[in-house]
Amino acid sequence: MLNMARTYVLLAATWTRAAAQYPLSMAMLTLGSFILTGLDVAAIAVIFAHTTALGGFSLPEVMFLYGTSGMSFALADLLFGNIDRLTLHVKAGTFDAMLIRPASPFVQMAVHRFSFQRIGRTLQAAAVLAIALTQLSVPWQRAWMIPLMVVCGIVLFAAIWTLGGAAQFLLVDAPEVANAFTYGGGTLTQYPLSVYGGDLVRAVTFIVPLAFVNWQPGLFVLDHPDPFGLPYWLRFMSPVAALSLACAAGLAWRAGLRRYRSTGS
């Protein structure tokens, strides 16, 4: 584990230094992603121009859910966003090159072309979260959950990406299957789940545990009744969900790696 972290930092530093040779393009990309994701916030603002509540949540509460999910997603994307590009690396032969190095191919994949340009989205989500919190005045008895839920969210998104990457060991021709889950998941959790139907919510609670990114712990932080009447203890289950999904993803990745077949040329 420590060794993997060391490799990650080492490679990230090297990639950052390489990217720093083009400072202008780096600044543009950061600004670009900041503005682009700002459109999400504009969408929420437009909704609230016509109504005072969305799925039973006030504007600051919606911003809180958006901000926490956005932080988790953006940080997961920054740190592990590359994992679901396995097919590309297999076809280009770069995955073979990773396998001959004395370092985890998972880490090498995750950090490939690491760049801080994607920090723009994290900053934007952090800003939204900060504004929401000034409006909400959450007592510390419930606020402790906030950092924990962001970390669990990162783990959940990263695990879903890893599952997507692992699937690509078998389905070299169908990488899009996984992307639907990950990017779909990022969008899904931006809004209070109460705007969706009960079946979808039960699916993302018990099957793909996206409800544990920000919805269940968010209900705790906001001290909000569950519109779907699911049990109260689910609000504390994010670490359990994150850990189980991470284990499943780890096993799937290993199984996939054993079946790796490289390319014929």
Add this chain to the structure above:
Amino acid sequence: MIEVDGVGRSFTLRHRRGLLRGETRVVHAVRDLSFRVAPGEFVGYLGPNGAGKSTTIKMLTGILAPTTGRIEVAGLDPSRRRTTLARRIGVVFGQRTTLWWDLPLKDSFTLIRHLYKVDREVFRKRLAELCDVLDLGGFLDKPVRQLSLGQRMRGDIAAALLHDPAVLVLDEPTIGLDVVSKSAVRDFLRDLNAERGTTVLLTTHDLGDIERLCRRVMLIDHGTLAFDGTVEELMATVPGETSIEDVVTRLYTRRLPL
């Protein structure tokens, strides 16, 4: 140093016929392959296109797991102990670089030093040596993607040797090189083997590599070993032929019992 016992590797191919229907076909890239390479040997691995050379190399380096049989390289099972083996083996793929496309060559080397945990002083000396004999000085600062094929190949060879591995396997290291670069690479490999005692296994389609470098030749066809012996013994398999090209052509075109 390298032990291969009854190794086979097959690939299942699926052909789509409509949405759900499909046919599967099994390709045996390597079958029942056995050989041994002792420390300090220099072995050439020959075979026609699609014979299974690259597949063998990938199994020796742990990239692919064999479907059947047992492999041991530098005392380790490659597919199970891949990362440990990586520190003891050097690998060069002539067709594709193992370096980081966007990083300057120098940064690739530094990264390798950290990944392989090579001591700073040892690394500095080794790099200076390699730069000298492989003549890398002129393009150390260029990103790998800007290098010419010959420059990139020399960079790749240097990268594979920075951690001073006991075994070096190369898949077509002289592909696309001009006569000068080719002879530089050959001289370098010969000296490496003679002076450091590094075990070398290389695949090639250039018979000049075999004549000038390899004491021992292995010839693989349709995934099985068709010949294993010295260059002289190889020549003797087809009486009357005097050039190695003709001998190998005869061996490649001979129909093997399947």
